[in-house]
Amino acid sequence: MTDRYEPKIVALLCKWCSSAGSDLAGVSRMQYPANVIPITVMCSGSVSPLYILSSFKQGADGVLISGCHPGDCHYIKGNYYARRRISLVKSMLEYIGLEPERFRMSWVSAAEGQKYTEIIQDFVETLQALGPQTKLRRNA
Amino acid sequence: MVTSQDLRDAVRRLMKQGKLKTLYAYRKGAGGGHAVPAFIRDAEGVEDLTWDPTCVHNLSRYLIDEKRKREKAKTPPTHPMALVVKGCDSRAINVLIQEKFVKREDLYLIGISCEHSGMADPGKVARKFAGQEISDIKFTGEDTFIVVADGKEKVVPASDLLADRCLECPANFPVVFDLLLGDKTKRNTAARYKDVEKIESLNPDQKWAFWTKALEACIRCYACRSICPMCYCDECVVDSISQGIGPDTPAEEKAQRVRWIERSPDLSETLVYHMIRTIHLAGRCIDCGECQRACPVDIPLRLLNKKMEKDAREIFQYETGFTSDQPSLVSSFRDEDPEDFIR
Numbered sequence: 001m002t003d004r005y006e007p008k009i010v011a012l013l014c015k016w017c018s019s020a021g022s023d024l025a026g027v028s029r030m031q032y033p034a035n036v037i038p039i040t041v042m043c044s045g046s047v048s049p050l051y052i053l054s055s056f057k058q059g060a061d062g063v064l065i066s067g068c069h070p071g072d073c074h075y076i077k078g079n080y081y082a083r084r085r086i087s088l089v090k091s092m093l094e095y096i097g098l099e100p101e102r103f104r105m106s107w108v109s110a111a112e113g114q115k116y117t118e119i120i121q122d123f124v125e126t127l128q129a130l131g132p133q134t135k136l137r138r139n140a
Numbered sequence: 141m142v143t144s145q146d147l148r149d150a151v152r153r154l155m156k157q158g159k160l161k162t163l164y165a166y167r168k169g170a171g172g173g174h175a176v177p178a179f180i181r182d183a184e185g186v187e188d189l190t191w192d193p194t195c196v197h198n199l200s201r202y203l204i205d206e207k208r209k210r211e212k213a214k215t216p217p218t219h220p221m222a223l224v225v226k227g228c229d230s231r232a233i234n235v236l237i238q239e240k241f242v243k244r245e246d247l248y249l250i251g252i253s254c255e256h257s258g259m260a261d262p263g264k265v266a267r268k269f270a271g272q273e274i275s276d277i278k279f280t281g282e283d284t285f286i287v288v289a290d291g292k293e294k295v296v297p298a299s300d301l302l303a304d305r306c307l308e309c310p311a312n313f314p315v316v317f318d319l320l321l322g323d324k325t326k327r328n329t330a331a332r333y334k335d336v337e338k339i340e341s342l343n344p345d346q347k348w349a350f351w352t353k354a355l356e357a358c359i360r361c362y363a364c365r366s367i368c369p370m371c372y373c374d375e376c377v378v379d380s381i382s383q384g385i386g387p388d389t390p391a392e393e394k395a396q397r398v399r400w401i402e403r404s405p406d407l408s409e410t411l412v413y414h415m416i417r418t419i420h421l422a423g424r425c426i427d428c429g430e431c432q433r434a435c436p437v438d439i440p441l442r443l444l445n446k447k448m449e450k451d452a453r454e455i456f457q458y459e460t461g462f463t464s465d466q467p468s469l470v471s472s473f474r475d476e477d478p479e480d481f482i483r
Contacts, residue, residue, distance in 0.1 A: 080477070
């Protein structure tokens, strides 16, 4: 047993690329930390800012949003809308004083299982250094 | 400078011409100190109208109820919805038109330019003249106000009393109107994002300390939401009305409801409420400062709204409210939007 902190990550993955990418990582038996709670959404453009804030409120240490690469969106332009909206949410979270490292967005295609594992690995290490997220967590 | 008499004359003329029947405007409040919103139905009411530095309210909020009333009315309306707008209010109207909430042809707007001046902040007036009875505040046409306190006239530098939003106003004249009173003159304004930049320069823990201190006071009265001309959703995320909880609602169903934000004044809930309010106003807030004025516990809400305004301007070159003829901030994108934060 190590006494490293095991962070909880909520990953909002788009159905068409990133979910498939995480699936590829799984079926290819790639090793990556088990700290992620993957949630499939139809498109990164369908991610409401509330999903992100709500995750933090319910105790997530980090939130990852992942969608198709620009130009590859199943709905043609959903990830472009996401890019704009999420950048506003990110700047809001930073403005309020949450550590910017706790929130991350990336593009993962269905073929990038390797990239997905690297992102999770890196995210977990960053969050371990930061420790538990207590700022937005609801004290219940 | 536009005077109350100018406004009254203009309204009388328009009523005679049959262009308007009713009007949302301002009249002197009880005691005469501060103006209050007034709804004028006939020529008799016109005598009460006033235009002075205490006309702080953004009357475009009344359009929301008025429009809903008209939608339910059995007979089609015969006259336009008419209101008096300042520079900031007119930008709110532009956003409402842009979002297709109201139609331009259903409105009659009497624009009044603040010219070289602006609105006196009620809080600043109360602090400066603590314990004294204010019976009138007047424009002088220069960088001063005349305040009648305890019956004596005093000349006060405008910068002492001007509301913060007026000091940072990007254009203190109406940008959409049917009739304009006063000139389109620009006053020198202070740096628009001075206070926002001050917070941005803090480290995360200092920012957090600032905001927790500011938002701890929130009593979740939702005055900021009630007064905002942009908060016109039929159903707000903080109080689900389409799924009301009644005596027959079974416990399992109540337990399974998604409650994004609880009503409890817990700090994390309050933070999420204010953040989501701010994000919903991104690219829509025109900085009329009404939320901050209405806040009973003096939360610096404008600092949150202005942060989004600053981002929209600096990252996406998006200016809110100067035209109703552009796609909204979050329903549009450009190929060159920055994605350096995406890894």
